[in-house]
Every structure is written in C-alpha cells, then in structure tokens.
Amino acid sequence: MTVTEQEIANYVGRVRAALADLPAEVRDELTEDLPEHLAEVAAEADGTLVERLGEPEAYAAELRAAAGAPATAAGRNLDQRVAAAVGRARRQARQLDTQLGPLLGYARASEFLRLLRPAWWVVRGYLAAMLVTVITTGGGFGLLPRFGGELVGGLVMLVALVLASIWLGHRSTRLRRWPRWATHAASVVLVVFALAGLANAEDRAGYQDYGYDPISVQNPYERVRDVFVYDSEGRLVEDARLFDQNGAPIRLGYPDCPDPRDPNGTGNPLLRTYPYCPDQAPFAPRAPAAPAPTVPPLGTPTPEPTGTPEPTGGPTATGTPGPGAAVAPNPTATPSATR
Amino acid sequence: MPIVDTTQLLKGVLDLAVLAVLREEDGYGYDILRRLREAGLEEVGDASVYGTLRRLFAAGLLTTYVVPSESGPHRKYYSLNAAGRDQLTRSGKLWRSFATTMDTLLDDRGMAA
Known part of the structure; x- marks a missing residue:
C-alpha cells in the first residue's frame, strides 16, 4: 500500500474544507465514511489519491452534486466560518486564475505559471x-x-x-x-x-x-525654526527679510505662531518676515525704551552716552566709547525707530 | 459540444444503477464502483458513487455493516433493505417505460439502435 494514513487524512481534510459551506450535520454525514472509503480505494490500486481521484476540491464538488447536498448554512461555529472563508478564498483564487489567464494568453494563469x-x-x-x-x-x-x-x-x-x-x-x-x-x-x-x-x-x-549631497544628509539649518536679527545695538530687527547672492529669498524655519497682521492665516506664508514669532526671541527685547527720540539712530554713537559706561570701560573708555561699548548699557539710546 | 453526454445521463440514473448493482450482491464502495465500471458505466466517478451511497443510506434505502479485514482496511458493506428494494422496483419500472419511449421515438425517426 503506497498511500499513507496521513495522506488520507490530508485528502479528507481538504474535501471537508471544500464542503465547509454546508451545514455541519450534512457535511459530517457526507464525509464520515470518507477515510474508510479512501482507505479501500488506496488498497485497491497504486498511485497517490490525487492521481487516482483527482484534486480533493474536484472530488468534493462531485460528491456534493451526487449527494444532492443543499448549499445553505445556518448556525455555524467559528471553525466552519473559517473553513468557509478558506473555501471562498480558494474559489476566488480559482476564479482569478481563469480571469487572469486570457491576459497572459492562456486559459488559466496557473497554466502560465506552471510553465x-x-x-x-x-x-x-x-x-x-x-x-x-x-x-x-x-x-x-x-x-x-x-x-x-x-x-x-x-x-x-x-x-x-x-x-x-x-x-x-x-x-x-x-x-x-x-x-x-x-x-x-x-x-x-x-x-x-x-x-x-x-x-x-x-x-x-x-x-x-x-550620498554626497550634504544638505540631505546633515542640514545645519534643519533645526532652525525662526530667525532673529539683531542690529549692532543689540536691538531686535523686526520684519526682516533674508536674500541670497542671487536675490532669491531664503526661507528658514516655519511659522508656528500666527502672524499678528494676518491672524486668519490667509496670506502667503512665504511672504512672512522674520522673526515669525517675536515673542520667542532668545534675547530679551529691549525694555520699552525711555523716550529719546532726539538721539540719532545707528552709526553715530554719541560721545555723551548719558548712561554711565565709563566705569566699566576701563581707563581708555573715557575718550572713545565705541559702538561696542555702548551695546550693553545703552537703554536710553534706543530709538525704537523700527516700531 | 455534445448536448447529452454519458456524464449527464449518469446523473439521472446513478441511483438506479447503484441499487441494481446492490441487488445482485452486497458491496463496499470501491467494489460497487468497479462493478459499475465493469457493467459498462466507465465514466462514473468515485465521488459520485460514494456520494450516491451516502445519500441512499441517508434516505433509508440501504443498510451497512463493517467487515473486518486481516490485510488492509476494514470495509463498510452496503446492502439493500426492503425500502431500497421497493425503490429499485419502482425506479426500474419508470426507467423501462422511459427507455421504451425514447427507443420508440428514436426508431420512429429512423435512428439505428
């Protein structure tokens, strides 16, 4: 005998799976003798069951037709639903097989794949x-x-x-x-x-x-969210725009707070000026300037800075209070012209 | 493509054929299949015979008994019971009258038997 018990069990399992849509009692009744019957068949001649009887699914179809089994199902448990789903998937695969076949020029796609x-x-x-x-x-x-x-x-x-x-x-x-x-x-x-x-x-x-594009690998500006420009007096420049050597605007960061002049966000975000969020300036903006509107703005630091830089500037500072010296202690010089 | 082939004809009469085979002698599944084939129904499939046996059994026309075997598997024998013999008689008559009708029809139209 060349057919093993395992092969018979396997074959019966596939037949039962193909009949999974039947009610459990009907299917059990149809297949309860199948292992014994297949053992008889196996004992009578040589060859595998599939060679002798064809594929289990075809066997199941013939069995279903011969037994006049109904194709309805009610009150099925999980196993049967799974088996039914497997059966449906198999049927769909077969259908797909025949549908795709003509595209490849064959009756069935599986024929082509077999080649x-x-x-x-x-x-x-x-x-x-x-x-x-x-x-x-x-x-x-x-x-x-x-x-x-x-x-x-x-x-x-x-x-x-x-x-x-x-x-x-x-x-x-x-x-x-x-x-x-x-x-x-x-x-x-x-x-x-x-x-x-x-x-x-x-x-x-x-x-x-x-691999050699440095921007994509490690962009030094990729963590930049906003740009704050300070002038030489340490004042925050608002509404600044940046351009490269070709006059193309340089866009850095992204606005994560609403534009005070465009609270609805309907304007073109590309036209927004730096800083997007003046409130988040890393260095505290100058305290509201003491009114000193008469002081001339940038470039002409007054020799009488009205503050008292001299003591900190050392002995040489008295004669030449350069612009740098005026940065820190110069609140009164803020013209607040950019406001 | 033939309008009627043996497979289609078989579908209608396989019950009767199986009952007829079992009238001679009880048999197990494969044995019944072999006898049908020897009788000339060569195209009958194993699943068809097995399914027919299950259905006739479920309909109460057959009884079964198991014969242990020393070499090879045990065999489940099917035999006709009274209901099965009745069914065979009735179906047989129906078939003969049907076959006679068909014979006559074909003879009238000049077809050789």
Missing part, C-alpha cells in the same frame, strides 16, 4: 548558491557566487546547486508530505533572502546617487 516552474528551479539553485556565498564569505558579495571567496569553487557550486534544484523540482510532486513541506519552507527562506539581497543592492545604488 515558469523550471525557470524557478534554476533561480532557486542560484539563490541557494548565493546564500552559501554569503554564509561562507561573511557579508559582502556581488552577483556571482563564491565559495569561501573562491570564484571557481563558487561557479562549480552554482552548477551543482542548479542541477540539484532541477532534480528536486522534478521529484517534488512525488515527495511525501514532510519533505515537500521542507522544500517549500526552504524556498520561502530563499525568496526572503533574495528580497533582502535586492533591498541591499537598491540601498547601495541609492548611496551612490545621493
């Missing part, structure tokens, strides 16, 4: 060789396999693994359950490995394209 299987076997062999390459050379690799860094050894290994993969592909339909699952699992591992390799290669290409 690609030998190609997959070759690719699988190559991927296995590359996996060995990565393991034996530890990390860096190109497109050709190497065995412990040796190209010739790698090519020999490539040929051997491709041939082995093709051989395995030819035999896969005859494999028992566990070897077949192992093959599938190994294939999944190889596909994941291939995807990781592709992503890796894509990353490397990306570095070559953009």
Whole structure:
C-alpha cells in the first residue's frame, strides 16, 4: 500500500474544507465514511489519491452534486466560518486564475505559471548558491557566487546547486508530505533572502546617487525654526527679510505662531518676515525704551552716552566709547525707530 | 459540444444503477464502483458513487455493516433493505417505460439502435 494514513487524512481534510459551506450535520454525514472509503480505494490500486481521484476540491464538488447536498448554512461555529472563508478564498483564487489567464494568453494563469516552474528551479539553485556565498564569505558579495571567496569553487557550486534544484523540482510532486513541506519552507527562506539581497543592492545604488549631497544628509539649518536679527545695538530687527547672492529669498524655519497682521492665516506664508514669532526671541527685547527720540539712530554713537559706561570701560573708555561699548548699557539710546 | 453526454445521463440514473448493482450482491464502495465500471458505466466517478451511497443510506434505502479485514482496511458493506428494494422496483419500472419511449421515438425517426 503506497498511500499513507496521513495522506488520507490530508485528502479528507481538504474535501471537508471544500464542503465547509454546508451545514455541519450534512457535511459530517457526507464525509464520515470518507477515510474508510479512501482507505479501500488506496488498497485497491497504486498511485497517490490525487492521481487516482483527482484534486480533493474536484472530488468534493462531485460528491456534493451526487449527494444532492443543499448549499445553505445556518448556525455555524467559528471553525466552519473559517473553513468557509478558506473555501471562498480558494474559489476566488480559482476564479482569478481563469480571469487572469486570457491576459497572459492562456486559459488559466496557473497554466502560465506552471510553465515558469523550471525557470524557478534554476533561480532557486542560484539563490541557494548565493546564500552559501554569503554564509561562507561573511557579508559582502556581488552577483556571482563564491565559495569561501573562491570564484571557481563558487561557479562549480552554482552548477551543482542548479542541477540539484532541477532534480528536486522534478521529484517534488512525488515527495511525501514532510519533505515537500521542507522544500517549500526552504524556498520561502530563499525568496526572503533574495528580497533582502535586492533591498541591499537598491540601498547601495541609492548611496551612490545621493550620498554626497550634504544638505540631505546633515542640514545645519534643519533645526532652525525662526530667525532673529539683531542690529549692532543689540536691538531686535523686526520684519526682516533674508536674500541670497542671487536675490532669491531664503526661507528658514516655519511659522508656528500666527502672524499678528494676518491672524486668519490667509496670506502667503512665504511672504512672512522674520522673526515669525517675536515673542520667542532668545534675547530679551529691549525694555520699552525711555523716550529719546532726539538721539540719532545707528552709526553715530554719541560721545555723551548719558548712561554711565565709563566705569566699566576701563581707563581708555573715557575718550572713545565705541559702538561696542555702548551695546550693553545703552537703554536710553534706543530709538525704537523700527516700531 | 455534445448536448447529452454519458456524464449527464449518469446523473439521472446513478441511483438506479447503484441499487441494481446492490441487488445482485452486497458491496463496499470501491467494489460497487468497479462493478459499475465493469457493467459498462466507465465514466462514473468515485465521488459520485460514494456520494450516491451516502445519500441512499441517508434516505433509508440501504443498510451497512463493517467487515473486518486481516490485510488492509476494514470495509463498510452496503446492502439493500426492503425500502431500497421497493425503490429499485419502482425506479426500474419508470426507467423501462422511459427507455421504451425514447427507443420508440428514436426508431420512429429512423435512428439505428
């Protein structure tokens, strides 16, 4: 007897899954003898159940028709709903299979995919060789396999693994359950490995394209939110605009407080002037200036600064109170002309 | 594409065929399938026979018993009960009259048998 109990259980399971939309009692009644019946069938002749009886889903369809089973369902439990969903998914997959087929020029998409299987076997062999390459050379690799860094050894290994993969592909339909699952699992591992390799290669290409653009890597201004301009007197300049050497406006930061002159935010944000948020100035704005409107603005620091810088300025400061000396202790000089 | 093929005809008469096979002798699923095929119904499928047996059993026309086997699996035998024999008689008559009608129809139209 070449058919195992496991294969029978498997087959029965798939038949039951295909009948999942039937009420539980009907389905149980239809399939309660199926394992024994399939064991009889298996005992009578050689070959797998699928070879003898066709796919379980087709068997289930024929069984459903012959038994005249109704297709309604009521009061089903979770298992059955899951099984029904699986059944629906299978049916939809089959439908998609037939719908997509004509696009590819075949009756079914699966026919086309089946034609690609030998190609997959070759690719699988190559991927296995590359996996060995990565393991034996530890990390860096190109497109050709190497065995412990040796190209010739790698090519020999490539040929051997491709041939082995093709051989395995030819035999896969005859494999028992566990070897077949192992093959599938190994294939999944190889596909994941291939995807990781592709992503890796894509990353490397990306570095070559953009790697030397300093702005994108480390923009020294990316943390700038606002710009505060101070004049030489330490006064905050409001409504300032910045331009580069070509006259193009320099936009830095982003307004995170409403424009006092445009509280609804309907104006063009690109036309806003610095600072966006004068209230957040890092250095306290000058205290409201003592009215000294007669003092001339910038550039002509008065020799009589009315404050008392001299004591702090040292002996030389008395004669030449430069503009710098006037910065700190010069509140009264603030003309507040920009207000 | 044929309007009527054997598969379609089988659908209507598989019950009757299974009952007829079981009248001769009790049988288990695969055995019944083989006898149907030997009798000339080569296109009958395993699932159809199994499903028909389940349905006839559920309808109360068949009884079952299990025969243990020393080599290989136990076998579930099906046999006709009284209701099944009644059904066979009635369906058989219906079929004969139907078949006669069809024969006559085809003969009248000059078709060879």
